[in-house]
Amino acid sequence: MRRRIVVIDEAWAVLGNLQTAEWLAASYKLSRSHGVQYIAVLHRLSDLLAAGMEGSRQHKLARGLLSDSETVVAYSQPPSEIEATARLLELNELEAEYLGQLPRGMALWKVGRRSFIVEHVLARGELAIVDTDARMAVDPREFGNSEGSAGGNSRVVGHA
Structure with missing residues (x-):
């Protein structure tokens, strides 16, 4: 049997669609028999609660996925x-x-x-894959000055 890993980034957004949430819940239940490992990624667990109104089917499915996570x-x-x-x-x-x-x-x-x-502990080369902060860094060249200046008398020296 071929084994697979399925990563669901921003899982709260996926759970916002009822049909997708139902498919995912069923897939979680059958994952071992299909040789699939699911990884749901959230910034905050409270994001699961945004999947639907309190008491809604989507809300219950989202909480169920958390309960089904070993x-x-x-x-x-x-x-x-x-x-x-x-x-x-x-x-x-x-x-x-x-x-x-x-x-x-x-x-x-x-x-x-x-x-x-x-x-x-990250192995060599993994930082480039997982460092999402790097995308937030300012590249001075984006401001149209090839010398690295942001223009005028100011220059970019870092970011907060």
Whole structure:
């Protein structure tokens, strides 16, 4: 049997379509028999709640996908997200505390009912694939000056 990994980036957007959400829920249930591993990517777990109105079929499907996920990897969350994330993942007080303090590259892994703090180490060449911040950097050449100046007496020295 051929094995596959299906990555669903911005999964909240995919779940916004009822037919797609139903297909995905059914696919999750049959994934082992089809040799498929699904990876749903979200910036915040609370994004799942945006899949539909409270109590709607889409909302229930989104929560069901989270419940059907054997492994959840959660990176550091801002204070405004800790409570919702803790509730959705059924985190205890210590896990929730860690979630707000994890440095870059560290994550809380929930595997079944067990939790782990894991350091993710990038192999050579992987940074170019996963560094989405690089796309936010300003390239001075985009301003039409080949010498790297943003024009006038100013120049780009970095970004916030």
